[in-house]
Amino acid sequence: MRSTQNSQPGEFEEKVIQVNRVSKKTTGGNKIGFSVLIIVGDKKGRVGVGLGKAGDVSSAVRKGAAYAKKHLITVPMVKTTIPHEIRIKMGAAKILLKPAPAGTGIRAGGAVRAVVEAAGVRDIVSKILGTDNKASNVYATFAALQKLKSRT
Numbered sequence: 001m002r003s004t005q006n007s008q009p010g011e012f013e014e015k016v017i018q019v020n021r022v023s024k025k026t027t028g029g030n031k032i033g034f035s036v037l038i039i040v041g042d043k044k045g046r047v048g049v050g051l052g053k054a055g056d057v058s059s060a061v062r063k064g065a066a067y068a069k070k071h072l073i074t075v076p077m078v079k080t081t082i083p084h085e086i087r088i089k090m091g092a093a094k095i096l097l098k099p100a101p102a103g104t105g106i107r108a109g110g111a112v113r114a115v116v117e118a119a120g121v122r123d124i125v126s127k128i129l130g131t132d133n134k135a136s137n138v139y140a141t142f143a144a145l146q147k148l149k150s151r152t
Contacts, residue, residue, distance in 0.1 A: 093136040
């Protein structure tokens, strides 16, 4: 977990979820690179997910964070929780998000927990039903938060 050092300190919090070392066979040998999945959020209802790829980890983190900041979504909230229950299936990932009464806290697995914490949701119950793949679960959670409708 690391915070950004922008002109407004503490505006966004970055969380690195997954670092993958990838290599490609070439005629000159192996070409090694890194792909980093990162979540950016302000803990006030805005969150973004980015995947950065580069030859070194720090460049990949920077690219992923820049992408996430460009593609932020606003999560509708009722006090400290989400407005309604949502189930979503994206590929092999199945995610269930349920609103919880105040004081419950975040009852969620690793990938879901990181996304909802970055969004600023304080009370939620969730269950990962499909795959154990962190990237798939992060994207599915992000899609679920996008589909939430605010109570008006």
